[in-house]
Amino acid sequence: MGQPRAQSPCVISLDDVLEPVLFTIYPTQILRTVGTSLNVTKASHAMAKEWLNVFIDQAGASQATQWITAKDIAQLQGRTVRIHESDRSGAVTMSAQGLASYGDAEVYLKINLQNGGFRYLSAPLHTSIEVPGVQSLELTIVFLTGPAGTPYRALVNAHCVYELI
Numbered sequence: 001m002g003q004p005r006a007q008s009p010c011v012i013s014l015d016d017v018l019e020p021v022l023f024t025i026y027p028t029q030i031l032r033t034v035g036t037s038l039n040v041t042k043a044s045h046a047m048a049k050e051w052l053n054v055f056i057d058q059a060g061a062s063q064a065t066q067w068i069t070a071k072d073i074a075q076l077q078g079r080t081v082r083i084h085e086s087d088r089s090g091a092v093t094m095s096a097q098g099l100a101s102y103g104d105a106e107v108y109l110k111i112n113l114q115n116g117g118f119r120y121l122s123a124p125l126h127t128s129i130e131v132p133g134v135q136s137l138e139l140t141i142v143f144l145t146g147p148a149g150t151p152y153r154a155l156v157n158a159h160c161v162y163e164l165i
Contacts, residue, residue, distance in 0.1 A: 049084065050074065052139040052160040056090075056105070059153040065146025068154070073138045078114035080132040080165040086123040090156035092143045105143035107158040112136045123158055130165065137162065 052072040088107035093100060107123040114133040139160045145152045 049161055049163050051162070052137060054139055054141050054158045056141055056143075056154050056156045060151070062094075062145035062148060062150045062152055064148045065144070067142055067144055069140060069142045071138050071140040073136055074162075075136050076134045076164065078133050078135055080130060081111075081134045081137065082128055082130045082163040082165055083109070083111075083121070083125065083137075084128050084161040084163065086121065086125045086139070086158070086160040088123045088141075088156065088158040090154075092145075092152060092154040092156065094145065094150050094152040096150050103143070105141050105154065105156040107139075107141050107156070109160055110138040110140065112138065123160075 052074055054070050054072045056068070056070050058068075086107070086109050088105070090105065092103050092105055094103075095101070109121045109123065109125070111119045111121065111131055112135045113119070113131075114135045119131075137160065139158055141156050141158050143154060143156070145154075
């Protein structure tokens with residue numbers, strides 16, 4: 001029997017410290033984390049990756065039947081972008097008169113093109129794609145609450161990992 005082959009080391013390190021930015025939306029709070037560079041090194045190949053991240057952790061009584069949204073936006077000035085993945089986790093629950101419901105938030109990535117057009121991708125995306133002429137990326141979480149007075153709890157996280165080419 002031969003010797004097992006040694007695996008190439010994979011080192012992941014954060015370049016910058018994440019700086020949380022807190023937005024208040026009555027009656028609760030939405031936390032948006034500013035993306036940072038992530039260096040991934042495998043053998044001698046290095047790629048700088050950026051990411052968008054949106055996190056909602058809120059509970060309360062709905063003010064009305066309404067859509068609640070949170071987003072993170074990256075301005076890319078017409079660059080070519082390789083989107084590696086987008087994903088989401090979490091859920092929204094509502095209860096009324098002793099009945100509870102459990103549902104999903106919609107998570108999508110809007111790709112705004114330099115020529116004024118745009119494209120939408122729903123999360124999750126696990127296949128890398130390249131898009132030329134990207135003006136900006138918008139990662140959005142949206143969910144519905146209501147009717148007025150309905151207690152709800154939303155805990156949803158979304159991310160998008162991309163690379164500027």
